[in-house]
Amino acid sequence: MADSSTFLLIFGILVTVCHVSVRSTPLVGGEGRSDHAYIHKRAPSGHVIQAHVNANHQQNVIGSHFVGVTYDSGQAAKNFSGFDFSSRKLQNLARALTPGYFRFGGTMSDCMLFESASTSFVDECTPAPGRNFHTFTLTGHQWQALNQFVHKVGFDFIFDANDLQRTSHGDWSPDNTRKLLQYSADRHYPIAGFQLGNEYDLFHSFFGYDLSAAQLAKDYAKFQSLLKEFPQYSSSFLIGPEAAHARPDHFKNYYFSGLTSTVDDYTDVHKMDSLRKVLTEALAETHAVDPHLPVWLTETGSAYSGGTKHVSDRFAAGFLWLDKLGVAAEMGIETLLRQDLFGGNYPLIDRQLNPTPDYWLTLLYKQLVRGFHAGAVVLYYLNPNGYSVTFDFPQFTSHKRLLYILTAGDSDGLLSKFVALNGAKLQLHGDSVPQLHPLEQAAGPVVTPPHSFGFVVLPDNRVDLCRHSGELVG
Ligand SMILES: *[C@@H]1O[C@H](CO)[C@@H](O)[C@H](O)[C@H]1NC(C)=O
Numbered sequence: 001m002a003d004s005s006t007f008l009l010i011f012g013i014l015v016t017v018c019h020v021s022v023r024s025t026p027l028v029g030g031e032g033r034s035d036h037a038y039i040h041k042r043a044p045s046g047h048v049i050q051a052h053v054n055a056n057h058q059q060n061v062i063g064s065h066f067v068g069v070t071y072d073s074g075q076a077a078k079n080f081s082g083f084d085f086s087s088r089k090l091q092n093l094a095r096a097l098t099p100g101y102f103r104f105g106g107t108m109s110d111c112m113l114f115e116s117a118s119t120s121f122v123d124e125c126t127p128a129p130g131r132n133f134h135t136f137t138l139t140g141h142q143w144q145a146l147n148q149f150v151h152k153v154g155f156d157f158i159f160d161a162n163d164l165q166r167t168s169h170g171d172w173s174p175d176n177t178r179k180l181l182q183y184s185a186d187r188h189y190p191i192a193g194f195q196l197g198n199e200y201d202l203f204h205s206f207f208g209y210d211l212s213a214a215q216l217a218k219d220y221a222k223f224q225s226l227l228k229e230f231p232q233y234s235s236s237f238l239i240g241p242e243a244a245h246a247r248p249d250h251f252k253n254y255y256f257s258g259l260t261s262t263v264d265d266y267t268d269v270h271k272m273d274s275l276r277k278v279l280t281e282a283l284a285e286t287h288a289v290d291p292h293l294p295v296w297l298t299e300t301g302s303a304y305s306g307g308t309k310h311v312s313d314r315f316a317a318g319f320l321w322l323d324k325l326g327v328a329a330e331m332g333i334e335t336l337l338r339q340d341l342f343g344g345n346y347p348l349i350d351r352q353l354n355p356t357p358d359y360w361l362t363l364l365y366k367q368l369v370r371g372f373h374a375g376a377v378v379l380y381y382l383n384p385n386g387y388s389v390t391f392d393f394p395q396f397t398s399h400k401r402l403l404y405i406l407t408a409g410d411s412d413g414l415l416s417k418f419v420a421l422n423g424a425k426l427q428l429h430g431d432s433v434p435q436l437h438p439l440e441q442a443a444g445p446v447v448t449p450p451h452s453f454g455f456v457v458l459p460d461n462r463v464d465l466c467r468h469s470g471e472l473v474g
Contacts, residue, residue: 007269008389008448009382010051011326048445049391053377060332065156067325067366068101069341069348070299073160073198074108076146077136082351083342085149089431090353094341096363096433097348098154101192103298103337104146105160107206108136109198112162114180116140140183147189156192158239158337163197163219164207172196172219174226185230193237195298196223199244216241242298253278255320258303258312258345263414266302266316267384267451272323279331294334300324301338307345315357316414317346318406319384322453325365326380338362355433357409357419360426361453364404364436368455377458383448392445396458401446402438405454414451 075083084090111134118139150157161180165173184191200216203209220240227233255261255271265271279295286295302312302320311317321338328336338358342349348359355363368378377396383389393399409418409425418425422439438457446456 007382007384008049008391009269009272009323009326009384010049010391011330011380049389050394051379051391053379053393053395059330062329062334062369064099064370065101065335066329066369067362068103068155068158068335068337069097070103070105070337070339071341072106072108072339072343073104073112074106075343076112076138076142077108080142080145082353084353085145087353089428090349091149091153092431092433093349093353093355093359093428094149094153094155097341097359097366100155100366101158101335101337102150102155102341103158103160103195104150105158105195105198106299106339107198107202109160110162110164110203110207111135112138113165113176114138114140114143114183116143116179116183138180143180143183144187147184147187151190157190158193158195159191160195160198161223163200163211163216164203164209170215172222174222177223178226178229181226181230181233185232188232191233191236193239194223194227194233195238195240195242196220197240198242198299200241201243201245213241239296239298253297253300253324254302254304256303258305258307258309261303261308261311263308263311263314263316265308266311267319267414269384272320272327275324275327276331279328279333283332295332296334297328297336299339300336301340301346303346309345311415312346313350313356313358313417314412314414315408315416315419317356317358318361318419318453319382321358322361322365322380322382355426355428356417357406360419360421360436361406363433364406364421364455367436368404368457372457372459376460379456379458380454381446381448381456382453383450386450388447388450390445390447393458398443399458400443400460401441402457402459403441403446403454404436404438404457405449405452407449407452 071083075081113135115137116139118137119141147157159180161177163172165176167173196219197203197211197216199206200211200213203211220238224238227236227238253275255274256265283295286293301307302317307313324336338348340347346358348356348362350356365380368380372378379393381391403422405422407420407423408414408416409420410416418427420426421436426434426436428434448454
């Protein structure tokens, strides 16, 4: 129980219904917003940790679309194998994560060509100059199936268009994306937002193609004009440019490589903290250009190169993920899109179309941030230690607490494929997602089990941040 190795990380959310005059954000459906306040972190053990809610200071405001999901373009090259759009179970699981964004993108988006009439999903297109891997075809049939699924379950769609279609002068060629937009407009597919390209700073290593920031900016301007050609998409938002490294203004964040990381990395507070530096840099760079420009993590997760095999789809993954949700919210990130809804070693939904531990965590996060009336406080904590830690709220000692404590779902511990909520392993009820019920505690300190994380809701509070923050009152 050495003080130096004891951490309890606590974040807090104040549920408010302030009418916020938001910056020029692409947020869809802004009702029921939540203010995010960072509370307390890294306290020595051995005594009850006191968490103080600072209701006078707003760190950030998060909305219903703060957490979304990604679905990798590479899945189209596999003809969406295993992702059965018609599965009731899959539809129920996906629907439970809405509202939110569904971003279809990734490395393969820059070698995907849309051919509406094609029946074969892979073909022999000529690679662009310097390109060292083959393009593949997204068929009209595939595009239709994907759009219908996303729309049916209620996600707001973000499409990442191919930025490596180039004219002989090296400018972006919009022809293929125009075909896709025309096809989509003819069928009234709603597409909330677009991106052009994926991680342009890695084009050299992936495609042997060097793209300058100045050229990318020109490409984006051209894409914006293209969207104007389609009344249905002229007011869709365009996010980017996106980079793998901390450069303006939408970028990824992974903590480490999936090929070399181990389970210990997933509970390492120092690894968690590396995110702060990355975000500080990215926010500073972006805000130097425009202080009001929102910053997104357009594809983010635990480990790059597809995640850590047999770790990033297990209970252990929740520590990094919940910390990331807290740190991103605290630091002012507007939206994060979690890689990946399906596929890789870090899916929210596995190949049998069953939810992984991070699915349940994401679901709980989304439900709790929105599920209470104004004035309630939602706290979430991580106890990465191998022993129990206790905390309390001196401001609210006698208030009722609703506890949602997540621990490993079986004896595999951190490497469990399951997660338990208040001691009961979470499972689907047939094809349906069950209600997630709290444990009620009348008052007093909250005891967090070893290697646990979770949420404590103070539902009856009257904390009203809006009163203190003039600019928030609409
Ligand atoms: C791709 O998947 C769809 C739906 O399962 C199927 O109808 C189609 O035949 C597949 N295409 C190829 C080329 O395998």
